[in-house]
Amino acid sequence: MAKRGSLYVLGIFLPIWTLLIYIFCKELLLIRKYQNIDNSYTIDSQKAKEKYDSSRRRHYFPHLKLSRNSYDENALNYTRQDDFNHVYPRENATILMLVRNSELEGALDSMRSLEDRFNNKYHYDWTFLNDVPFDQDFIEATTAMASGKAQYALIPPEDWNRPTWINETFFEERLREMEDDGVLYGGSKSYRNMCRFNSGFFFKQSILDDYDYYFRVEPNVKYYCDFPYDPFRIMRLKGKKYGFVISLYEYEETIPTLWDAVEKYLETNEGTILPKEESAYAFLTDSGLVGKHYPIIEANSNYNLCHFWSNFEIGDLNFFRGDEYKKFFESLDIKGGFYYERWGDAPVHSIGVSLLLKPDEIIHFDELGYFHSPFGTCPASYAVRLDQRCRCQSDDESVIDIAPHSCLMRWWKNGSGKYFLKEEQPQV
Numbered sequence: 330m331a332k333r334g335s336l337y338v339l340g341i342f343l344p345i346w347t348l349l350i351y352i353f354c355k356e357l358l359l360i361r362k363y364q365n366i367d368n369s370y371t372i373d374s375q376k377a378k379e380k381y382d383s384s385r386r387r388h389y390f391p392h393l394k395l396s397r398n399s400y401d402e403n404a405l406n407y408t409r410q411d412d413f414n415h416v417y418p419r420e421n422a423t424i425l426m427l428v429r430n431s432e433l434e435g436a437l438d439s440m441r442s443l444e445d446r447f448n449n450k451y452h453y454d455w456t457f458l459n460d461v462p463f464d465q466d467f468i469e470a471t472t473a474m475a476s477g478k479a480q481y482a483l484i485p486p487e488d489w490n491r492p493t494w495i496n497e498t499f500f501e502e503r504l505r506e507m508e509d510d511g512v513l514y515g516g517s518k519s520y521r522n523m524c525r526f527n528s529g530f531f532f533k534q535s536i537l538d539d540y541d542y543y544f545r546v547e548p549n550v551k552y553y554c555d556f557p558y559d560p561f562r563i564m565r566l567k568g569k570k571y572g573f574v575i576s577l578y579e580y581e582e583t584i585p586t587l588w589d590a591v592e593k594y595l596e597t598n599e600g601t602i603l604p605k606e607e608s609a610y611a612f613l614t615d616s617g618l619v620g621k622h623y624p625i626i627e628a629n630s631n632y633n634l635c636h637f638w639s640n641f642e643i644g645d646l647n648f649f650r651g652d653e654y655k656k657f658f659e660s661l662d663i664k665g666g667f668y669y670e671r672w673g674d675a676p677v678h679s680i681g682v683s684l685l686l687k688p689d690e691i692i693h694f695d696e697l698g699y700f701h702s703p704f705g706t707c708p709a710s711y712a713v714r715l716d717q718r719c720r721c722q723s724d725d726e727s728v729i730d731i732a733p734h735s736c737l738m739r740w741w742k743n744g745s746g747k748y749f750l751k752e753e754q755p756q757v
């Protein structure tokens with residue numbers, strides 16, 4: 330009876346057990362199969378990564394002549410992984426922005442970009458200047474955005490406003506004329522204050538007294554690439570006093586008599602300043618063929634209208650505070666051209682540094698991608714763009730570097746030249 334019962338149980342449960350074992354084995358096989366697929370994906374993606382990495386490495390290191398000008402022998406040995414927890418040494422420098430309360434959004438955009446690309450490692454101070462007091466919203470938002478200290482200063486009226494010796498009747502007349510002629514900002518009074526302030530007064534602000542270097546930033550600009558070095562450090566170690574990224578031609582109708590004033594200054598100061606052959610005078614006056622291009626504008630004076638675009642500049646404050654620049658600025662200021670015309674701080678700074686400094690005291694920061702509407706600059710080398718995580722294309726039509734309306738080639742010819750990575754750098 331018991332034997333019949335166990336056969337009965339076996340008869341019912343055997344197929345069930347067989348089915349369960351079958352399902353279990355099938356699952357096991359499926360799992361193995363998927364594991365194999367996973368493995369093969371991992372292997373494939375590893376292979377792809379290795380292939381990509383090795384082709385990148387080929388781009389980075391062998392005998393390529395990369396077009397850059399970093400003056401930093403180790404620029405390409407920099408590895409991002411080493412950056413964590415690294416404390417970066419800082420120079421005696423500040424980032425500097427002259428700005429209106431109404432430009433807060435643009436100021437924050439520029440700050441965000443420069444913090445991401447450079448200052449989040451260094452935490453340099455941000456110094457904000459204004460001709461009226463900054464409002465609370467402006468101070469709160471910019472302080473929050475800065476990774477370093479943020480400080481704010483009110484420009485004294487005598488450094489900002491029109492001097493009393495400006496002939497008001499003539500000034501109003503000239504404003505109307507320039508406005509009617511369609512000159513950019515031709516009818517603006519505040520723009521003229523700003524240009525004169527930036528030409529001759531920003532470096533006198535007491536908030537800057539203890540700094541050696543400044544990095545000018547404007548609202549609504551972009552930095553396209555990670556900075557591969559601290560530009561302030563390059564300035565100090567290599568004895569540079571002025572740094573730029575973009576150079577282009579000025580609108581002549583804003584400076585009809587600027588060069589006359591410069592020539593008077595040169596006559597008066599001959600023998601006390603650098604001889605023309607030792608300065609970058611030729612950069613300002615060469616209007617011959619460079620590469621494929623003559624200057625895009627035929628100027629009415631010996632000045633070819635080339636200038637460094639001053640919305641980006643890194644400079645040595647001690648140079649601007651020095652007697653030579655002071656004398657240069659005062660000799661121009663007294664002519665009244667900041668008001669009767671519309672002299673910009675860009676040509677004034679550029680002429681000043683080109684006449685008073687040796688060419689190799691001026692540096693073109695070749696690898697710092699940058700945009701201020703409507704022009705930008707972007708490193709020409711593909712490997713550099715990868716390495717610095719650039720978000721720009723060097724053939725974009727806004728990129729001015731070697732376009733006909735750029736003066737960069739004129740700088741290469743008449744300034745401190747163009748150097749290539751792995752070529753010997755000039756001794757400074």
Ligand SMILES: Nc1nc2c(ncn2[C@@H]2O[C@H](COP(=O)(O)OP(=O)(O)OP(=O)(O)O)[C@@H](O)[C@H]2O)c(=O)[nH]1
Pocket residue numbers: 426427428429430432458459460461519520523546547548640702
């Ligand atoms: N506080 C203050 N800042 C000013 C004033 N005008 C211009 N600025 C600042 O001076 C710098 C140059 O002014 P912009 O208006 O950018 O002049 P621009 O670069 O020639 O012209 P855009 O093409 O308009 O940028 C910027 O940082 C401005 O924020 C002003 O009246 N007061």
Ligand SMILES: [Mg+2]
Pocket residue numbers: 547640701
């Ligand atoms: Mg601007």
